[in-house]
Amino acid sequence: MTRWRRQQLVLGLIGGVLALYLFTPLAVLIGSTGTGFFSGLAHPLVWPAMKLSLSTTLTSLLVVVVLGTPLAWVVARSSSRGARVLESLLQLPVVVPPAVAGVALLLTFGRRSLLSAAFSPDGWSPSFTSLAVVMAEAFVSAPFFLQAAISAFRRIDANLVTVARTLGASPLRVFFSIGLPLAAPGLVAGGATSWARALGEFGATLMFAGNLEGRTQTLPLAIYTALETDLKVAQSISVVLIIAALALLVLVRLVTRERTP
Amino acid sequence: MKAPLLVAAVLLSACKPAPEKELVVFAASSLKDVFGALGGTFKQQHPEAQVSFNFAGTQELRTQLEHGAPADVFASADVRHMADLERAGRVQPSVPFARNELVLVVSPEASRLVKRFEDATSLERIVMGGPDVPIGRYTRELLQRASMSPLGPAFVERFEAHVVSKELSARQVLARVSLGEAQAAFVYRTDARSVADAGVDEVPLPEDLRVVAEYPIALVTKPAHPALAAAWVDLVRSAEGQRQLSSAGFLPVSP
Numbered sequence: 001m002t003r004w005r006r007q008q009l010v011l012g013l014i015g016g017v018l019a020l021y022l023f024t025p026l027a028v029l030i031g032s033t034g035t036g037f038f039s040g041l042a043h044p045l046v047w048p049a050m051k052l053s054l055s056t057t058l059t060s061l062l063v064v065v066v067l068g069t070p071l072a073w074v075v076a077r078s079s080s081r082g083a084r085v086l087e088s089l090l091q092l093p094v095v096v097p098p099a100v101a102g103v104a105l106l107l108t109f110g111r112r113s114l115l116s117a118a119f120s121p122d123g124w125s126p127s128f129t130s131l132a133v134v135m136a137e138a139f140v141s142a143p144f145f146l147q148a149a150i151s152a153f154r155r156i157d158a159n160l161v162t163v164a165r166t167l168g169a170s171p172l173r174v175f176f177s178i179g180l181p182l183a184a185p186g187l188v189a190g191g192a193t194s195w196a197r198a199l200g201e202f203g204a205t206l207m208f209a210g211n212l213e214g215r216t217q218t219l220p221l222a223i224y225t226a227l228e229t230d231l232k233v234a235q236s237i238s239v240v241l242i243i244a245a246l247a248l249l250v251l252v253r254l255v256t257r258e259r260t261p
Numbered sequence: 262m263k264a265p266l267l268v269a270a271v272l273l274s275a276c277k278p279a280p281e282k283e284l285v286v287f288a289a290s291s292l293k294d295v296f297g298a299l300g301g302t303f304k305q306q307h308p309e310a311q312v313s314f315n316f317a318g319t320q321e322l323r324t325q326l327e328h329g330a331p332a333d334v335f336a337s338a339d340v341r342h343m344a345d346l347e348r349a350g351r352v353q354p355s356v357p358f359a360r361n362e363l364v365l366v367v368s369p370e371a372s373r374l375v376k377r378f379e380d381a382t383s384l385e386r387i388v389m390g391g392p393d394v395p396i397g398r399y400t401r402e403l404l405q406r407a408s409m410s411p412l413g414p415a416f417v418e419r420f421e422a423h424v425v426s427k428e429l430s431a432r433q434v435l436a437r438v439s440l441g442e443a444q445a446a447f448v449y450r451t452d453a454r455s456v457a458d459a460g461v462d463e464v465p466l467p468e469d470l471r472v473v474a475e476y477p478i479a480l481v482t483k484p485a486h487p488a489l490a491a492a493w494v495d496l497v498r499s500a501e502g503q504r505q506l507s508s509a510g511f512l513p514v515s516p
Contacts, residue, residue: 106440106442110440110441110442111370111440111441111442112440112441125442127442128386128425128426128442128443210388210425210426210427210428210437210442211391211426211427211428211429212424212425212426212427213427215425216426224429225391225427225429227324228318228320228321228323228324228391228393228429229320229392229393
């Protein structure tokens with residue numbers, strides 16, 4: 001064995017420790033759930049949480065994509081300093097802990113917040129409703145979509161846009177006929193990542209939306225609740241979320257591979 | 262080669278177990294204030310010891326203990342979780358050390374609507390504990406009694422229809438009301454007292470709906486510091502401990 005190969009092997013072994021550490025818990029979780037998976041899913045906690053998670057994450061995904069795509073386009077097209085600063089600030093919710101997001105949402109949209117006082121003097125607030133769940137999910141997952149969308153838009157050849165403009169295409173036409181189609185794979189990948197993050201949202205939801213079956217108890221909250229009563233149920237829900245995450249990961253790989261042959 | 266070794270040494274020393282005389286007390290969230298104060302008293306009696314607390318919902322502490330969490334003493338807010346741990350051999354035989362009464366608290370905004378328990382039908386946002394959280398089980402016990410009382414099952418149904426969240430500890434239930442997010446909740450009398458300054462009002466309950474929580478305490482099986490753990494239980498049950506519990510609003514153990 002050459003010296004080169006030997007050193008490569010050592011580096012590989014060191015890195016393998018981390019890979020092993022990352023995979024083992026997931027493998028143990030799936031392995032120890034085994035055939036208890038289906039009986040765990042039959043628990044009354046699971047189905048309402050599954051429905052709620054699906055409907056709230058799809059809603060938040062829709063909101064994030066509809067509002068986030070134009071924002072990403074503007075940020076990607078602009079070369080101003082302000083746009084650079086804005087791009088960095090948009091990443092803030094990724095690094096801010098979810099518990100902080102929960103407190104922030106509570107203070108902004110809670111019953112004693114300024115907003116609540118201004119818009120609804122009788123004290124209506126989204127807290128404890130499914131809307132609060134959607135808001136928490138959108139807050140934490142939007143940056144993942146934005147980041148992917150901005151870099152997808154930025155990869156578009158600037159000459160194409162210039163040519164289109166000189167041929168008389170309006171900004172909207174450029175956005176819809178050049179921006180969207182060319183950035184589509186990146187947008188889909190961003191949407192999938194952001195969806196995965198929304199599915200896993202826990203901290204902000206628990207603090208801002210509360211925990212009630214069928215209304216605000218999403219799958220991660222159901223895991224937390226079940227952990228104290230029936231570990232098998234918590235395991236089964238976890239496996240469901242792992243499968244969903246894997247599926248989204250594969251989707252991201254598939255759509256991004258087309259772009260980089 | 263020295264730098265990595267140094268880094269490793271620093272990392273290892275950071276992971277070293279806590280100082281030898283560290284007493285670890287797991288206690289129900291409703292014991293937070295009074296046990297914190299008792300910790301000061303304990304430190305005076307045992308200067309060599311350091312007391313660390315883990316306050317959480319009783320059901321959560323039970324799960325942690327079942328999975329081998331290192332603790333010396335466990336104080337529970339209900340007898341059921343304690344009995345299960347005793348049967349499983351995780352704790353030694355327990356003794357009761359305090360009782361606590363359930364009260365209805367309302368947020369300042371709701372206090373003009375609800376003067377008596379009978380007015381509770383005008384509430385729209387009620388929180389309670391989850392099914393395995395002691396405060397949740399006591400609340401359901403109280404509601405069951407209410408449905409047998411002159412208030413009747415329709416009253417209870419209306420009350421339950423306005424539950425907007427099921428929290429995982431008594432203190433989280435309390436926080437929802439003191440933050441004004443929820444209008445009302447059943448909490449322990451001791452917890453109600455701790456937020457009286459925030460304008461959270463207590464609503465008197467009919468005498469026949471009185472529900473009293475019983476708090477048992479036990480040494481875990483094979484505690485790391487048996488002598489200190491026993492000293493903690495002794496302090497809690499001593500005249501001084503009982504005095505502090507009673508001034509926090511706890512009731513003495515029934516004779």
